[in-house]
Amino acid sequence: MSKLRTLQRAMTKAVDLLNEIGTPCTYTDKATATAVSVNAVIRELSSLELVGDYRQGDLKVELDATKLSAKPLKYDTLDVQGKVYAVMSPSGAERRLGDTVYTYKFVVRGA
Numbered sequence: 826m827s828k829l830r831t832l833q834r835a836m837t838k839a840v841d842l843l844n845e846i847g848t849p850c851t852y853t854d855k856a857t858a859t860a861v862s863v864n865a866v867i868r869e870l871s872s873l874e875l876v877g878d879y880r881q882g883d884l885k886v887e888l889d890a891t892k893l894s895a896k897p898l899k900y901d902t903l904d905v906q907g908k909v910y911a912v913m914s915p916s917g918a919e920r921r922l923g924d925t926v927y928t929y930k931f932v933v934r935g936a
Contacts, residue, residue, distance in 0.1 A: 829922075836920065836927045840889050843928065851904040852888065854895060863892045867905065870932065878913070884933050885916050890926040897931050910935050 847864030854861075865888040870879055886903060896919075901912045910933035920928040 832922055833925075836922055836925075839920070840891070840927050843887065844889055847888070848905060850888070852893065852897075853902045853904070854893070855898070855901045857894070859894065861892050861894075863888045865903070865905075879932060880934065882935060883913065884910060884935075885930070886933055887928050887930045890919065890929050893929065896926075897929050903933050908935060 843866055844864045847866050850863055850865050850867075852861050852863050852865075853859065865886050867884050867886050870881075870883050870885055874885075875881060875883075897912050897915075899912055899914065903910045903912065913932045913934050915930060916932045917930040919926050919930065
């Protein structure tokens with residue numbers, strides 16, 4: 826099996842795991858008002874990550890990119906168990922292999 830095929834399988838398994846263990850959420854694209862049900866791995870930013878515009882209570886999110894029609898943009902929203910958060914910025918490079926994006930990572934802030 827080629828290295829590329831092995832990497833593709835590993836990325837697919839990682840996304841499957843994210844969807845299995847993630848928290849159910851609703852992601853809404855502000856531009857199109859399109860809402861999508863997704864599972865996301867969510868955690869609070871650590872004290873070492875609270876730099877620049879980040880604040881205590883901001884959350885780092887990673888979700889399945891294949892469920893979204895476009896890259897998350899500032900002020901899109903994420904509804905997590907009835908609490909609505911706004912996308913603030915990317916929190917790292919998206920996980921990609923070639924032209925295929927597997928997950929997006931970004932920071933959200935509650936209202």
